Amino acid sequence: MKTFRPIKLTNTTTGKKELFEPRTPGKVGFYSCGPTVYNFIHIGNLRGGLVADMVFKYFKRVGYDVNFVRNYTDVDDKIINRGKEEKIPAEEVAKKYTLEVEKDFAVAGMEEPTHKTTVTTHIPDIITLIQKIIANGQGYVVDGEVFFSIEKFPTYGKLSRKPIEDLIAGIRVEVRDKKKSPLDFSLWKPAKEGEPFWESPWGKGRPGWHIECSAMASRWLGDQIDLHHGGEDLIFPHHENEIAQSEAASKKAPFVKYWLHHAFLTVSKEKMSKSIGNVFLAREFLTKYGGEIARYILLGVHYRSIIDFDEGTIDQALTSLHRIYEAKAKARELAAKKAAVPDLRAESAWGSFVADAEQIKTKIDDHYANDFNTPGVLGELFSLIREFNKTLATPLAESTPSAVLGAQALLQVMEQDVGGVLGVGRADPKKMLGDIATLRSEGKDTSGRPSAEEIESLIQARLEARKAKNFAESDRIRDELLAKGVAIKDGPKGTTWEYK
Numbered sequence: 439m440k441t442f443r444p445i446k447l448t449n450t451t452t453g454k455k456e457l458f459e460p461r462t463p464g465k466v467g468f469y470s471c472g473p474t475v476y477n478f479i480h481i482g483n484l485r486g487g488l489v490a491d492m493v494f495k496y497f498k499r500v501g502y503d504v505n506f507v508r509n510y511t512d513v514d515d516k517i518i519n520r521g522k523e524e525k526i527p528a529e530e531v532a533k534k535y536t537l538e539v540e541k542d543f544a545v546a547g548m549e550e551p552t553h554k555t556t557v558t559t560h561i562p563d564i565i566t567l568i569q570k571i572i573a574n575g576q577g578y579v580v581d582g583e584v585f586f587s588i589e590k591f592p593t594y595g596k597l598s599r600k601p602i603e604d605l606i607a608g609i610r611v612e613v614r615d616k617k618k619s620p621l622d623f624s625l626w627k628p629a630k631e632g633e634p635f636w637e638s639p640w641g642k643g644r645p646g647w648h649i650e651c652s653a654m655a656s657r658w659l660g661d662q663i664d665l666h667h668g669g670e671d672l673i674f675p676h677h678e679n680e681i682a683q684s685e686a687a688s689k690k691a692p693f694v695k696y697w698l699h700h701a702f703l704t705v706s707k708e709k710m711s712k713s714i715g716n717v718f719l720a721r722e723f724l725t726k727y728g729g730e731i732a733r734y735i736l737l738g739v740h741y742r743s744i745i746d747f748d749e750g751t752i753d754q755a756l757t758s759l760h761r762i763y764e765a766k767a768k769a770r771e772l773a774a775k776k777a778a779v780p781d782l783r784a785e786s787a788w789g790s791f792v793a794d795a796e797q798i799k800t801k802i803d804d805h806y807a808n809d810f811n812t813p814g815v816l817g818e819l820f821s822l823i824r825e826f827n828k829t830l831a832t833p834l835a836e837s838t839p840s841a842v843l844g845a846q847a848l849l850q851v852m853e854q855d856v857g858g859v860l861g862v863g864r865a866d867p868k869k870m871l872g873d874i875a876t877l878r879s880e881g882k883d884t885s886g887r888p889s890a891e892e893i894e895s896l897i898q899a900r901l902e903a904r905k906a907k908n909f910a911e912s913d914r915i916r917d918e919l920l921a922k923g924v925a926i927k928d929g930p931k932g933t934t935w936e937y938k
């Protein structure tokens with residue numbers, strides 16, 4: 439039997455890193471909660487999409503057969519309100535923004551899931567699921583509204599790992615005498631005047647929010663699934679309620695074997711909110727910077743850590759991508775070279791570089807398999823680039839025949855091991871370097887540029903660092919200069935520089 443690479447991930451249910459063992463060897467049933475399509479998505483939503491995409495791509499890369507379902511919530515209060523604002527039917531709002539979200543996802547380089555699902559195409563599944571819950575004694579009907587009864591589900595709260603009293607204390611208790619307990623939630627809501635509705639055994643109405651994910655997950659993945667992902671803000675009540683509904687309907691537990699949650703994205707340490715006016719739309723970001731920078735920023739931080747977006751975030755990403763693509767441009771140039779006369783010292787330098795690249799491939803795979811440690815993956819890529827630049831500094835390195843093998847080894851790590859999962863490093867270097875240069879020069883105030891004297895003294899310091907084989911320091915100085923808008927180039931006549 440085929441053996442699979444062991445993968446560890448942090449399961450929210452236990453709060454611990456666990457070895458991933460799917461219910462059926464070699465197969466992964468994976469569900470990710472997608473956006474509510476009432477507006478353009480913001481970069482926090484894009485992070486969610488990209489995290490799911492990264493997980494999907496990695497499992498496939500290591501040979502799993504992945505059935506990946508991502509939904510669009512296409513009927514909801516926000517959509518209905520938006521329709522009223524725009525004076526168009528709610529249905530059209532949902533259609534319009536589904537298309538817009540899909541454009542963003544495509545520009546961000548996301549792969550299509552196995553199934554993309556919507557609430558409105560799963561109404562019969564939803565009704566059947568609610569009927570099962572009622573038949574099992576865990577749902578009740580009051581005036582055309584169906585509620586889930588928390589009292590009848592003793593393990594409620596197991597994902598949040600909090601007692602019921604704490605969960606009640608954490609919610610805004612509405613004065614609604616219809617519900618038996620404040621934590622009970624709607625499975626089916628009666629239709630209000632002018633709102634979209636469907637016929638049901640309880641009258642005209644529409645599904646509550648949580649039931650859609652339970653219904654779509656069981657329809658496409660079965661009653662019990664391996665992996666379920668979403669933002670950490672969905673743990674309670676959304677995912678807690680999904681568990682209650684699915685386990686009540688199927689009488690099988692657990693509904694989900696591993697729960698994966700990604701952290702928030704903040705802007706200058708504040709939560710994005712319309713009232714503060716700090717909401718970054720994915721569309722604005724992608725239009726200005728493109729998909730690769732978005733992926734670099736949103737996947738370059740571990741999925742369980744908060745990403746704080748501030749003025750420096752983009753500059754840092756541009757500097758890092760510049761280093762990647764500069765190395766890629768050089769590697770492409772070398773890979774296309776005709777073999778010349780071998781030089782022993784240079785051959786041996788490339789030999790050890792190729793061996794390093796092999797080791798780094800293994801390390802990269804280890805990082806992915808260790809709870810999707812994406813910053814670790816990028817760290818390995820940068821250390822390989824550093825080795826590559828060091829090898830290039832060996833006399834005759836560029837003209838010896840093994841240079842081609844070295845260049846190919848770097849390109850492979852960049853495009854496949856890193857690019858195949860993170861989508862970083864796969865673009866054409868000439869185009870990327872051009873785009874980066876344009877972004878850096880846009881709106882740049884040249885009065886703050888360092889003087890020629892300052893630049894020369896930094897170049898001198900870098901030269902000394904290189905002589906002392908302190909490559910980390912020499913790289914740092916080069917990056918400092920780049921950040922100040924100065925590009926330097928090492929050539930046979932020493933180091934030259936120019937303002938970008």
Ligand SMILES: [Zn+2]
Nearest residue numbers: 471472651676
């Ligand atoms: Zn969901």
